[in-house]
Amino acid sequence: MQFNRIRLTGFKSFVEPTELIIDDGLTGVVGPNGCGKSNLVEALRWAMGETSAKQMRGGEMDDVIFAGTEDRPARNLAEVMLFLDNSDRRAPAHFNDTDELDVVRRIERGSGSSYRVNGIDVRARDVQTLFADASTGARSTAMVSQGRIGAIINAKPTQRRGLLEEAAGITGLHARRHEAELRLRGAEKNLERLEDIVGALEEQHRLLKRQSRQATRYRNLSDHIKQHEAILLHLRWTAAQSERAAAAEHLGNIETLVTELTHEVTNATKGQLEVSSVLPDLRQKEGEEAARLQRILVKRDALDAEEDRIESLRREIQHRINQIDADREREKTLGNDAAEAIENLENEAAAIRTAQASEADDLSIAKNKLAEAETDTENRERMLTDLTQAVVADETQSAALKRQLTEFEGRRKRLCDRRERIICEQKEAIDAADGEAELEIARNAAETARQTAADARTALQQAEAKTAEMRAAENDAREEYQNAGTAAAKLRAEQEALAEIIEFGDPQLWPPMIDAVAVEAGYEVALGAALGDDLIAPTDEASPIHWRTLPMFTARRELPKGVRSLSEVVRGPAALMRRLSQIGLVDNDAEGQRLHNDLEQGQRLVSMQGALWRWDGYTVTAGAPTSAATRLAKRNRLEDMRVELHSSDAKAANTLSIYELSKTAARNAGAAERQAREAVWAADAKAQETNDEAATLAEKTAEARSRISSLKNANEGLDSDLAELNAQETSVRRVLDSLIGIDERRHKVEEKHAELAKQRAVLADVRRAHDRLDQETETRSLRLQAIADDLVSWKTRSANALKQLEQLTERRMQEVNELQKLQVRPEEIAKERSALLDLVENAEKARNEAVDRLTEAENRQESLTQELRIREARLAETREDRVRREAAVEQIDQSLGMISERIKEQLDCSPAEALLSVGLKKEDKLPERHFAENKLERLQRELSNMGPVNLRAEQEASELDEKIQSMDTEREDLVAAIARLRQGISGLNREGRERLLAGFNEVDEHFRELFAKLFGGGRAHLRLTEADDPLEAGLEVFASPPGKRLQSMTLLSGGEQALTALALLFAVFLTNPAPICVLDEVDAPLDDSNVDRFCTLLNEMSRQSSTRFLLVTHHRLTMARMDRLYGVTMSERGVSQLVSVDLQAAEKLRETA
Secondary structure (H helix, E strand, C coil), rough: CCEEEEEECCEEEEECEEEECCCCCEEEEECCCCHHHHHHHHHHHHHHHCCCCCCCCCCHHHHHHHCCCCCCCCEEEEEEEEEEEECCCCHHHHCCCCEEEEEEEEEEECCEEEEEEEEECHHHHHHHHHHHHHHCCCCCCCCEEECCHHHHHCCCCHHHHHHHHHHCCCCHHHHHHHHHHHHHHHHHHHHHHHHHHHHHHHHHHHHHHHHHHHHHHHHHHHHHHHHHHHHHHHHHHHHHHEEEEEEEHHHHHHHHHHHHHHHHHHHHHHHHHHHHHHHHHHHHHHHHHHHHHHHHHHHHHHHHHHHHHHHHHHHHHHHHHHHHHHHHHHHHHHHHHHHHHHHHHHHHHHHHHCCCCCEHHHHHHHHHHHHHHHHHHHHHHHHHHHHHHHHHHHHHHHHHHHHHHHHHHHHHHHHHHHHHHHHHHHHHHHHHCCCHHHHHHEEEEHHHHHHHHHHHHHHHHHHHHHHHHHHHHHHHHHHHHHHHHHHHHHHHHHHHHHHHCCCCCCCCCCEHHHHCCEEECCCCHHHHHHHHHHHCCCCCCCCCCCCCCCCCCCCCCCCCCCEEHHHHHHEEEEEHHHHHCCCCEECCHHHHHHHHHHHCCCCCCCCCCEEEEECCCEEEECCCCCHHHHHHHHHHHHHHHHHHHHHHHHHHHHHHHHHHHHHHHHHHEEEEEEEEHHHHHHHHHHHHHHHHHHHHHHHHHHHHHHHHHHHHHHHHHHHHHHHHHHHHHHHHHHHHCCCCCHHHHHHHHHHHHHHHHHHHHHHHHHHHHHHHHHHHHHHHHHHHHHHHHHHHHHHHHHHHHHHHHHHHHHHHHHHHHHHHHHHCHHHHHHHHHHHHHHHHHHHHHHHHHHHHHHHHHHHHHHHHHHHHHHHHHHHHHHHHHHHHHHHHHHHHHHHHHHHHHHHHHHHHHCCHHHHHHHCCCCCCCCCCHHHHHHHHHHHHHHHHCCCCCCHHHHHHHHHHHHHHHHHHHHHHHHHHHHHHHHHHHHHHHHHHHHHHHHHHHHHHHHHHHHHHHHHHEEEEEEEEEEECHHHCCCCEEEEEECCCCCCEEHHHHHHHHHHHHHHHHHHHHHCCCCCCCEECCCCCCCCHHHHHHHHHHHHHHHHCCCEEEECCCHHHHHCCCCCCCEEEEEHHHHEEEEEEEEEHHHHHHHHHH
């Protein structure tokens, strides 16, 4: 089965439909970081059934759906389709109908994933099994994702064992074993649960028998209760009819009294209405007089308010006049102040103009002095700068030349030392070149070590075969021991459960009689029917219930003729013999029935089937189970089980000894195998060591000869360097001697510096004098401008004061005129108030008369209303009494109705037929009501004390028998299934060990070869550690790159670890090839030479197998070795696109051109 292509839609960054074709050979996927290359690998794994969102680099599985970008909305659906070539028909049977398989995984946001194969819905496990059978899958070794190499390097040995399991093809075996173990545990739990259920059902069956007897008693009580309920309901019906006739008579009397009281209330209401009709006119008259009085009072209050307002206004006008006088005085003061300020400002401006007359000449003289000082200072600075630059240049050149002379001296010393070392190395190289004899000895030792390693490897193969044989024998012995142990454990558990069932009370304190009784097989039912629960009582007389030992009868009554005594088949304590002597055994029920009349007092007959005939007529038919019979049968079964358990324990002990012997033999064989393997490792190490020594000697000889030639050339180069150094030193000394007089010129520079500093101080004084004159001139101009502004302001203020004074004078005259007008109004108000006082007195007198007339009419109405209320209250009481009487009649009617309904409900007849329904007649004497109620209550209490009653107990007991029988059949099936599952798990373990050991040897062989190819030499091997059982052991990797000692893979450098892990992965791959191998940036930690060897190995594997390789890479050398390239780009942010180039087709096209 081969992978042809993969198609993605909406998966992560591949939002548009994208198809990747996977042909024979090497297919490369390239692109910048973050463009979505690894998404292609994850899509392949996802379609093969990956269920972990973490493995998909997400928090939940919905994260594989395109999440949207700034320009594109998010998708709600993702789909990946794999196209597989099935022309070889190696797919599972239910998928093996077509030449091509289309495997589709589809996920909708929030709805989970679905799988289809050729359009048919399947489970995730079906898809995983499909790829697992093809030696691939989401977690396959051939799917090498980013970080997988590091995970293998950092993994524990037991974790690396998974690589061997995949190489041996037992990953599916593990899954099947795990599934079988789950089924085994489930079957064992089901068996335990079934046994618990059967026990519970048997207990339930015993309870149902008891419930059936209780149901019969329940029916008898129910019939008596029904009869007394009928009597009680009949008595209640007749009593209720008598009560209703009396209540109807009282209701008629109340109706007559209500009519009379209603007529009296009507007359009182008419009188009260006549008085009420006069009241509105009187109230209106009283209101009019009150309104007239109120209007006069309002006018009086208005005059008082106006008088207060005039007084307040007069005081306010007087206050304003006083305020105006104060404002006039203030304005006069402001005018005088403005005239004085104007005079002062004009005097100050005249003084400033006088000072401005001579300031132009002083400023011109200061500017001339400043220009002369600045020119002199600039000339001095220019001369100092030129002189300083010349001195600094000479000093710098002198220091550089002296430094060169010092360097020449150090270089000459180093060259001389180098010459002496070269001479010594020449002597050592000449001595080392003379080692041919020693080299020949080393080569012979290497050949001997290789032969020893070959012999040790042959011994290892023999030891491995012996170990496999011993482990197979150990597995067979283990299986026999487990089966024997399981059988013994099952018998022991059944024995313990049976012992718990037949145990009664405290057997240590008062052991029951049944434990001391021995009965012949087949007579347990007869003994149980004869004695019943009496067998549970102990023989210890200290017990409250016990068997007491009495002597046998002196004048014993003989059993019927031909009947054996039960004591002939039962052996037990002496206390039981007196009872057994009076119990006879018959062969069948017919004989028992025939002899029943012949029994004497105290005698009884029993049959082997469990029938019982007692002297007093009591009879039990056969088939009625008793607890004593069941207990005796279980006791006999318990004795048989003890014998079986002893035999099973002996068999288990025998198989255990055989298993221990085989286990010891397998352990010894494993130890011999480890010793042989260690001998192989030691021989390989010795061979590698001697090879390394011989190679080292040969390499040293060649290096010595090459060293002699290179040292001669180096010596000649040193002579040339010394000659060149002498010439350079002579030239430098000549230039240094020409540089003289530097110190004198440096002293002259310092003198010029001092003169320049003095000149700069003079320049600063001149500049300060000039700046002071300039500032004084500017200050005078600004002051003159300020004085002019102040003059304008004071003149404006003086004019405003005069204008304000005129306005205040005019306002004072207006206020005085207003005050004179207000002084006339108080006299007019006094005249108006005198007239209003007379009107108020007349209006109050008229209002009082109207109030008196209204009060008299309201008192008359109140007395009539009181009389009406009394009559209405009496009428209301009478009506309430009528309502109560009506309610009583209705209540009696309801009681009659309820009694009738209850009779209909309970007796299904009319009240007149209640007694007839329970077999009584009207002329029969009935008990009094309270006697009937007490009898009914007692019967109901007795029925209630019975508790819940199961009326279907007999039917349920029959159904329960059938259910127990079916469950016994199921228990037998479960026991057989558990045995088959245990045998299957043992076979799976045996097959897994054999295939794992075979896979280990094959992976180890491939690993040795691939390691040497990837490293260009060296050696490496694998070792099983940490456990004797291969299925529990760990995988340790030991490697020795060229020129290094053998050590664990974890102690190698980073690049060496990566190459070693790749060799291990490819070794597993070659052992169990997959149809596709995906390598995601595994060449990242490798240098160019290792990448070249890596690609060469991939080409060889591709030619030797039908596997198709898909590589994600950034390395240019890897790209160049691909058969075709796919580029992943992200021209649109967050959206990946795929472009392809077929390099083989391009190369052919170039050759053709």
